[in-house]
Amino acid sequence: MISIGAGVVIVEDGKVLLVKREDLEVWALPGGGVDEGESLAETAVREAYEETGLEVEITHLIGVYSEIGSWSDWHIASFAARVVGGKLNSQIGEVLDLQFFPLDNLPRDMFWWHRQHIVDFQAGLGGSGASRQDINSQPGASNRAELYAMRDQSGMSRSEFYHWYYESKDSNKVKKSQ
Numbered sequence: 001m002i003s004i005g006a007g008v009v010i011v012e013d014g015k016v017l018l019v020k021r022e023d024l025e026v027w028a029l030p031g032g033g034v035d036e037g038e039s040l041a042e043t044a045v046r047e048a049y050e051e052t053g054l055e056v057e058i059t060h061l062i063g064v065y066s067e068i069g070s071w072s073d074w075h076i077a078s079f080a081a082r083v084v085g086g087k088l089n090s091q092i093g094e095v096l097d098l099q100f101f102p103l104d105n106l107p108r109d110m111f112w113w114h115r116q117h118i119v120d121f122q123a124g125l126g127g128s129g130a131s132r133q134d135i136n137s138q139p140g141a142s143n144r145a146e147l148y149a150m151r152d153q154s155g156m157s158r159s160e161f162y163h164w165y166y167e168s169k170d171s172n173k174v175k176k177s178q
Contacts, residue, residue: 001072001143006043007031007114008081009121010056015100016118018110019051021164022096023148027110030077036107040077045069048081052098053089056081061127067113069135071142071165076116107160112167138165 007029010017018027030051047058059080067074071121076082088098101107103122106115113133141147151161 003033003074004040005031005033005074005076006040006047007076007078008048008056008058008119008148009046009062009078009161010052010054010081010083011121012083012100013101016061016106016121017052017054017098017100018107019095020097020099022173023158024162025096025109025153026162027101027107029114030113033077033100041079044077044079044110045116049086051091051095053086054083055066055085057084062125063127064130065113065117065133066131067133067135070137071144071147076117078120080121087146109162135166141165148174166172 008031009029017030019030020026021028030048031044032047032051034040035046038046044058045056048054059082062078062080064074065078067076070154090098103118106118113135116131116133141150147165150165151158154161154164156164
C-alpha cells in the first residue's frame with residue numbers, strides 16, 4: 001500500500017514539539033495522511049491543529065521522505081512551521097502527551113525515521129532534504145489493523161512492541177537522495 005502524508009516540525013526556543021502516540025506509546029512529529037481535496041501544506045497545518053491544538057503557519061518545506069518497507073510505504077512532505085495561535089491540547093484517542101524536547105536531547109522512545117526530519121531542519125534545509133528511509137520491520141502486518149492486532153497479542157507494552165517491530169532488525173537506514 002502507498003500512503004501520502006505531511007508532517008510538521010514546530011520549534012520554539014530551541015525545542016521541538018513531539019506528540020506521544022497512543023497506538024505505540026512513542027514520540028513522533030505531528031502529522032498524518034492527506035485528506036481528499038487537501039494539499040500537503042494544508043494537511044500539515046490540519047494535523048498540527050488536530051494533534052496539538054496549536055494553529056501553525058508553514059514557514060518552509062524541509063524535505064520529502066519516503067519511508068519504505070513496513071506495512072505501508074509512506075511518502076511524507078515535512079514542513080517547518082511557527083505557532084500563530086491556539087493552546088496545547090492533546091487529541092483524545094490518538095495523542096497521549098505533548099512535550100517540547102531540546103533539539104540535542106530527543107527521547108529514545110521516538111520514531112527513528114522522524115529524527116532525520118529534525119536533523120534536516122537543524123541543517124537549514126529548505127526543500128532540499130530528500131531521503132529514502134528503509135524500514136525493515138518484522139513480518140506479519142499488511143495494514144494498520146493487522147499491526148494493532150499483532151501489538152495487542154504480543155504480550156509486550158506498546159513501546160516495547162514498537163522497538164521490537166520497527167527497531168529489532170539492524171538494516172534500518174536512511175539514504176540521502178541525490
